[in-house]
Amino acid sequence: MNERLVSFATAAAIVVVAVGLTGCVWDLVGGNCTYKSVTGTAVIVSVEDAPTNGFNCNDDSVVVVFDFTPDDQADAGANDDGQELTIGSGMNPPRSWVNSNGLTVGSSHNCTRKNIQTGTCTPLLFELTDLNYEDAQAVCN
Numbered sequence: 001m002n003e004r005l006v007s008f009a010t011a012a013a014i015v016v017v018a019v020g021l022t023g024c025v026w027d028l029v030g031g032n033c034t035y036k037s038v039t040g041t042a043v044i045v046s047v048e049d050a051p052t053n054g055f056n057c058n059d060d061s062v063v064v065v066f067d068f069t070p071d072d073q074a075d076a077g078a079n080d081d082g083q084e085l086t087i088g089s090g091m092n093p094p095r096s097w098v099n100s101n102g103l104t105v106g107s108s109h110n111c112t113r114k115n116i117q118t119g120t121c122t123p124l125l126f127e128l129t130d131l132n133y134e135d136a137q138a139v140c141n
Helices: 002-025 095-100 133-140
Strands: 034-049 062-070 083-085 108-118 124-128
Touching (some): 034 124, 062 108, 083 124
Antiparallel strands (some): 034 108, 108 124
């Protein structure tokens, strides 16, 4: 009987410790994310047909790749080159929208890179600020 009591007490202690550790490991801060905005320029490096099985806005979507250069080189980041432009919930944009916004290889566009400072949202965001995103929503819906 004593062995059972010791086994039960040991098992209970393990459960208490495991629950306590799980709370520490998985205690993530969420919501109310804040970002540091870095202004700069995005230069389009490629516009190619999107894969047919990709997350595409429509049947004639393209993959647009750009490189970001911050206005202040002190703000340069390791992930500034080779970014893909997506719209809506991360879809490849339609060719007609890309063309109407002047997104051609070599074209330059105002861009803001947003680096997360607090919270658990997307850690890195880019927004080409001179594009008409309302048109994209209309084309994709």
